[in-house]
Amino acid sequence: MRKKTQVADVNRSLYDIKDKFEYSFKTDGLNEDVIREISAQKNEPDWMLEFRLKSLGIYHKLDVPPWGPDISGLDIDNIITYVKPKTDLNVTWDDVPEDIKNTFVRLGIPQAEHKYLAGVGAQYDSEVVYHSVQENFRKQGVIYLDMDTAVKEYEDLVRKHFMKCVPPSDHKFAALHGAVWSGGSFVYVPAGIKVEIPLQSYFRSNAPGAGQFEHTLIIVEEGASLHFIEGCSAPKYSVNNLHAGCVELYVKEGAFLRYSTIENWSKNMYNLNTKRAIVEKNGTIEWISGSFGSKVSMLYPMSILKGEGARSDYTGITFAGEDQVLDTGTKVVHAAPYTTSNINAKSISKSGGVSVYRGVVRVLPNAHHVKSSISCESLMLDSDSRSDTIPVLDINNDEVDIGHEAKIGRISDEVIFYLMSRGISEEEARAMIVRGFAEPIAKELPLEYAVEMNNLIRLELEGTIG
């Protein structure tokens, strides 16, 4: 009998470990009292409470977008918006409670820290429980804190930037985030400092029905550089989960920031995340984005190229399997002359999965000498799946050089034939091609993440694809 091969679904056994559900405080529903309670628990300054209440008002006014994936399965009023785990902020690994620690151990975080990373910000449910940053960076003035602490310790800096890049009025889930945000990372890199080793935040949510609303705020000052890695995974539960995080990046003059993400939420998660960068003169933002998990994703990292010579690079891969709708892409606004953007998006759909590239490149009237290059490639592994490409080019100046290319197709028979003529089996040839398709993303990631990504796209080399 002929053996069948298939591209394996992501093996989730590692990620689907549930711990006993324990909490010291939780809230149901979404109203003003809940917001006041969250703020009081956090002992926040008054302006933040006011900000939360204002955002709640906006949330109730805005509608759910009429475009994009179906998110009607999401019942927001039944989502426990905030779950505080039974531990306070810890500075050393030894202080972290055993069950929480075990979860992290299984995800390989401490090893990662020792081997590769400058600091670890691990988020357990909604509260940051573990945080460290290497001593030499602290001496250089690099600040790496959980967001809740930053609000108190660096109040002025936070207040000046918090949800200024992504205002709560942006869309319904940004407003929700503004109202109930909790945890996340705050990074400040002073002028001229090059952070050589990637900073990593590995967080996960754990409580049934818990929303994850972490806020990431990164400021890279003039001439400084940083590589920040965000990774997420969550155990699988029957209750639908919502992730509505927010990432705000400020890249100052001549600064460089690479923001890498492997999103690997469990397949019941609605991942409605908002990420945005404002890039000043000659600054660079690089987005590396891998989307593998979640039931529904709507994720479009946005770059606002505000200063002359600013640049944005986006490299993204999306792998949609059974019962997944992954609607991802990027938005670029060229708001100044001599700005450049490069977009390289790839997607794979299999077993009824739906992957969508959705993006826009907008050139404002004053932005002359703009260059933009967009490439979207999709691979369908069977005909139960879907793959859609929905790009927009919106050009309001004539001194531009814009090119867009999109391709969809199957694995080419000619290539298979060629590889087979070199003595490679058909099955192996197909597997090689799928791996090769994802290669441009993998090579942009640190080794550990590349390995994780390759595991996610792990191919079983027996049988045929599709």
Next chain:
Amino acid sequence: MSVVINQPVNTLPVLTYRWLKLNELKLSEPIGIPIKPYSKQFVANLDAVKQMIEIDTGPPAVEIQVLGAGVSSQLTRLSQTSANTGIQIIVPPNTVVEQPLEIAYRLDADDCSVIDNNLIIAEADSQITLIFDYSSAPDAAVVHNGLTQIVAKSGSVVNIVKIQRMQDQAVHFDAVMAEIEPHARVNLIQAELGGKLAVTNYVTNLHQAADTKINSLYFGDQDRVIDVSYLMNHIGRHSTSQLTARGVLKDRARKAFKGTLDFKKGASRAEGSEHEYVLLLDPTVKSDSVPLLLCGEEDVKGEHAASCGKFDPDQLFYLMSRGFDKIQATKLIVEAVLSPVIGEIPNDKLQTVISEVIQRRLAGE
């Protein structure tokens, strides 16, 4: 009697971000369309072809099912219920009509609206070419709303040419819908050159080994608004489509190009391609492109390419160093950009007319 058009037009097959305001085109003001008979003769060479085909001038006696909303359901309905002109043609099986049928509408103060409803049925292995030419008198506020439905039966070839060169006060809405049966072909050449508002919509269902080739040209200057939409539904195996769009934008012209390849499940071995190139001549233009690629079938090939930019300064410098002034040099470059589409028009006189319109506009006359 007149009707008022107020519905948004050219809604995208799938919606995207609202802040771009590109999901549909909202009319800046309601447009009144007078309904009264069209008085002029409009088929130039009726005698030459009427022996070969069944032809009737006037709206179709039968209504066939529409393939979509067209420009808008309101405008499509208007052509179905209140057309003041149109032709219905049945080309018998195996009949090849060599000479293009020329249909020309001239709108002016007396004939201030053309609401045409055309039905073309090409029976098996037949062939026909139709050229529609819409023009208007200077300063006449006129409106054209058209619906052209095509049924290309197996092995037939239908060529449609649509030239719109109306004056600055004109409004143009035009929907073309083609059901292309196995091994049949429909070729569309469309040139949008005039009017203050020009909105066109082409939708086609491609069955097994059916093919459609589209050559689209637009020239926008002054304050013209152009919104063109193409939707290729690949339904059958081995169905193919190719779209080439060439455009030039000048002054404060605004253009939205919406091109969709939709590979339905089951359309294995289908291939579709779309290429758009826009030449931008002034910093005040607006060029929007939404090239959609929708796919529910594994075994297909689809590709899109869109690019836009100013012309190469070296090119201009070279031409000027050869003694051309800037306007002449610009004319040459524009001609080079548009000629691949203009050259496809099967009528020398119209090719010349189009070139002249463009040259005049570039000179600012």
